[in-house]
Amino acid sequence: AQTVTQSQPEMSVQEAETVTLSCTYDTSESDYYLFWYKQPPSRQMILVIRQEAYKQQNATENRFSVNFQKAAKSFSLKISDSQLGDAAMYFCAYRSSDTGNQFYFGTGTSLTVIP
């Protein structure tokens, strides 16, 4: 099974500043998909951003962008201009293109935004 590692259990950022959350993964596959999910306290898990491994260009969604380093098996999430609503648990996830329907999650990073 693939493993996904998030080495930062907790992070904090000042409002309007930038923060980067780390994620590394272990795989022998060449084609796969990576995701960052956000789960605010007592609220629904939602997709923040996705990256297809075959794409060299880093994905961007408004204030959220990733730094995808395929050779290093690294997939970090950068949040720019942090807002109070960004406070949440962030989970990195991996999906194989072959075994298809199983997703592997990291242990999560709890992000606090300081006003």
Added chain:
Amino acid sequence: DTEVTQTPKHLVMGMTNKKSLKCEQHMGHRAMYWYKQKAKKPPELMFVYSYEKLSINESVPSRFSPECPNSSLLNLHLHALQPEDSALYLCASSQAAGAPYEQYFGPGTRLTVT
């Protein structure tokens, strides 16, 4: 419509009760999932249905019994649960093949076993 719905939102049950959790999606997804999640932890995979057939069972105790009556519905039948089964139960769905590749999650059922 990118919504996965789950009922009930909250459930309190005794260890001898039988109850069911329900999940529904109308996105045409043919893969559906049950996860168990404890506070501040990642979701733990329990079951995966692919094209209405059980494709993954992560060695879940038999007191949890999944059912997929059709491509839009997923149930989780609960019987003789233990207090340690108290958790948030999440349903999710995704395309079984092809894009988009991400999962969509429901809001969850908060289960308390007394």
